Amino acid sequence: MKKTGAEILVQSLLAEGVDTIFGYPGGMVLPIYDALYDADLRHILTRHEQGAAHAADGYARASGKPGVCLATSGPGATNLVTGIANAYMDSIPMVAITGQVVTSLLGKDSFQEADITGITLPITKHNYLVKDVQDLAQTLREAFYIARTGRPGPVLIDIPRDVSGGTADYADPGPARLPGYSVNTKPDPEQVARAVRAIEESERPVIYAGGGVINGGAHEELLRLAEILLAPVATTLMGLGGFPGNHPLSVGMLGMHGSKYANYAVSECDLLIGVGVRFDDRVTSKLEAFAPGATIIHIDIDPAEIGKNVGVDIPVVGDVRNSLQKIIECLQPRLESRWRDKIQNWKKEYPIEFVENGRLKPQEVIKEMYNVTRGEVRVVTDVGQHQMWAAHYYTYHRPRTFITSGGLGTMGFGFPAALGVQVACPDETVLCITGDGSFQMNSQELATVVHYNLPVKIGIINNGYLGMVRQWQELFYNRRYSYVEITGPDFVKLAESYGAVGIRVSKKSEVREAMEEAMRVPGPVVIDFPIEREENVLPFVPPGEPINKMLG
Incomplete structure (x- = not known):
């Protein structure tokens, strides 16, 4: 039976x-939108295409x-x-579909033509121009196979109008046929054995866990490994939860914005177990001073990450869940640990705290x-000071409950991503913490969440500044x-x-009441928190310093 390209797209x-697409129509996707009119797919009309991309990203992070x-x-x-680009940096599975001018006009600077496959080549896992x-x-x-397998990431499909309108x-095409693309999910047994020997010989192990733990569904194995070793677990921003x-x-x-006790632990450990991490610059800071006395084990699905930033003694390439399971099978539980006791003393000596002065x-907040909320909501943040405060002062108990822009650091991500999270989790509360x-x-x-009655609660940490930039100008540019x-x-x-509820809070005593009221409202709520304007994020590692040399 013949179908139009648009109908084939919907069927696929x-x-x-x-079950859901986030989008915005235009001339070159009219055949697709016509097919969507009768399709059993939910389409969320955002008010900007960037909002659609971030919403799809948030949906993916919340749902998997x-x-x-x-x-x-x-x-x-x-x-x-x-x-x-944001999804690519954080390894988020996403499929972006774009319309394109008809094939006979490609490369002729036609109206609304852009070489989107060329533009996105460096920021997609793969992309296609379908002719x-x-x-x-x-x-x-x-x-979809590429987007969700191995190290996840975004894939773009560019579809000329004559392809979506053709027949x-x-x-059903059957399984994906990609002979040049293979994913190694099983770790090498010899590398697992080396990792086990290093763990057994260690006295001061630290587990350094990132977003790969969440993407790989390895949170239960991570917990088991930590409890077997009595080892402290330090997470990246992407690994929270x-x-x-x-x-x-x-x-x-x-x-850079970590706790003192996490940074001290990494600086003094004799074994660092990196699980689903990139060893990025915001974690390592001065490379030669990062975990200087440690043997380093790196567990990751992507072999390109092994040794890219930090020299690794024992690489374990494979699915993180599978790899942790293989390692755990070979270990005996530790019954006591003076190292753990030392970490606990650091936590008491260097707590995450701030100075109260009567202002909000x-x-x-x-x-x-x-x-x-007692941690029973999905928290989505934007980027900046509020993001770091949300990382430190809100506690995350389970995966996929802290959603933020990590690698790209995209201001403007949080609110539309929260929209996508709410669509993915209609029976849960979504709290967007933004600046x-x-x-x-x-x-x-706001028009989108009101139109679809998506009950996102938005807390604006309002200091009248681009706060993180202002903090750097205070510390390094003489105010x-x-x-x-x-x-x-x-x-x-x-x-x-826009038709949402708005609340303003001006003092500490009003915060709880405002939050409780927001939770009672069945639709979207915006709470404005005008805060102490020159409050800084502390602790803070100045650029180029070792992570154990912190301000604050």
Whole structure:
């Protein structure tokens, strides 16, 4: 039976288990939108294509399934670029579908033509320009397979209008046929044996866990390994929630904005077990001083990450869950650990804390958010100071409950991502913690959450500055605050103008009441928290310093 390319696209999406698309229509995707009119797929119309990309990203992070976004050619496609790059840096499975001019006009600078496959080549796991409708079904099958297997990532499919509007016989293409693409999920037994020997010989082990633990579904194995070794677990920003933050062995986040006790532990350990991590610069800082006396084990699905930034003594390439299981099978539980006791003393001596002065502090706001919600919500953040306060002062007990932009550090990510998380988790509460600068980058999505009655709760940590940039200008540029003071709208009135509920909090005693009221409201709520304007994120490792040399 013949189908149009657009109908084949819809059929292929359904075959991959897709239930939701985030998108924005335009001329070169009209055949696709016509097919969506009768399709058994939910389409969320965002108010900007960047919002669609971030929403698909958030959906993927919360659900573990590939998120899907759709945009037209030219500016529609290029507006997806930041969201695609964000997903690529954080290894998030996503399929971005773009319209393109008809094949006969390719390369002729046609109206709304952009070489989106060329533009996104460095920021996708793979991409396709489909020139024949006969290839469309197989392309969709391959794209989803690539996006979700191995180290996940975004895949882009560019579809000219004559392909989506053309016809072909449709049949299920069967399994993806990719002879040049293979994923090694099983670790080498000899490397596992070497890792086990190093673990058994260690006295001061530290586990350094990242987003790969969450992507790989290895949180239970991580917990088991830590309890067998009585080893402290330091997580990256992307790894928060992969290990229970309230567990005695948790030392929280490490690196530039990490806790003192996490950074001291890594600096003094004799064995560092990196699990699903990239050893990125925000963690390591001064490379030659990072874990200087430690043997390093690196467990990761992507062999390209092994040794890329830090020399590794024992590489274990494979699926992190499978790899941890193989290692755990060979270990005997430790009954006592003086190293663990030393870590606990550091936690008491160097707590994460702040100085109260009577004005509303962001740390107090985040702590009260946790007290009201007890960690039973999905937290999504933007990027900046509020992101670090959310990392330190809210405790995450389970995976996929802390969702943030890590590698790319994208301001404007949080609110549309929270929209996607809410779509993925309709029966859960989604709390978006954002800054006044970040929120204004995609505040138009208030129209989307109101239109679809998505009950996202948005807390704006409002200091009237681009806070993290201002902090750096304070510390390293003699308080020369160059173009970081920002003015914004009345956020309460802005929320109300879109049809959402707006609340303003001006003192600590009002925070709990505002949060409780927001939780009672069945729809979206915006809470404006005007905070102490020059509050800094501490501890803080200055650039180029070892991670055990912290300010604050």
